[in-house]
Amino acid sequence: MEPETRRDRKKRLTRERIVDAAVRLFLDQGYESTTVAQIAAAADVDPKTFFNYFRSKGEVIFDRPGLYDEALLGVIADRRPGERxxxxxxxxxDDFEARVLPFLAPPRDRTERTRLNKLIMTTPALQATLAALIQDLQQRQADALREAYPELDEITAAAMTGALFGAMYQAALVSIRSGQSRDQGWQAMLRARDVVVHGLVGVDRSLNGDPA
Structure with a gap:
């Protein structure tokens, strides 16, 4: 990984400042009552600067969707010879962890994270934003998969990516409802990935104590 430049560091710190300000306001006065202008003022940036980093206030909570997109498409672009x-x-x-996690803001303290997760689970607008982000990422992944593997039809590609994204999303929701940490949530998503990749038959065998 290339070292962070001064410009990159400045952008990262600005983004983190906006995220911190937004989260504080969301938790203190509610998501619906918080405006972009208030977030910008609390972060000491111009509202135009806010929109250089985020398309809406809802995206602030979900960190960097554009970076997710780059990572998810990058693993296909860099596929290994003969890889199915x-x-x-x-x-x-695994690729996502290497490409994305180092660039995300560090985990907040457990109390604040729990409150933020509860806010997401109880705010329809945030749930809608998250669902839209996931659906968009899934579609882009399916399109890239078909381009890389022309033998895949549209339905098969959609089913494959849908199974993966759906399982990870549901695992993340369970983790949030349980009040788990970001690290625990990540492990839950990895476990969901394994269920999809290895298939339900493999899960049944492991539950019965049979060899894989």
Whole structure:
């Protein structure tokens, strides 16, 4: 990984300042009552600067969707010789961890994270934003998968990516409802990935104590 430049560091710190300000306001006065202008003022940036980083206030909570997109498409672009679609999708989270996690803001304290997760779970607008982001990422992944593997039809590609994204999303929701940490949530998503990649038959065998 290339070292962070001064410009990159400045952009990262600005983004983190906006995220911190937004989260504080969301938790203090509610999501619906918080405006972009208030977030910008609390972060000491111009409202135009806010929109250089985020398309809406809802995206602030979900960090960097554009970076997610780059990582998820990057694993397909950098696929290994002879690697099949299922094998490639199995590596998505590993690649995501290497490309994305180092650039995200550090985890907040447990109390604040729990409050933020509760806010997401109880705010329809935030749930809608998250669902839209996931659906968009899934579609882009399916399109890229078909381009890389012309033998895949549209339905098969959609089913493969849908299974992966759906399982990870549901695992993340369970983790949030349980009040788990970001690290625990990540492990839950990895476990969901394994369920999809190895298949339900493999899960049944492991539950019965049979060899894989």
């Amino acid at each position: 679609p299922g094998e490639l999708l199995g590596r998505v989270l």
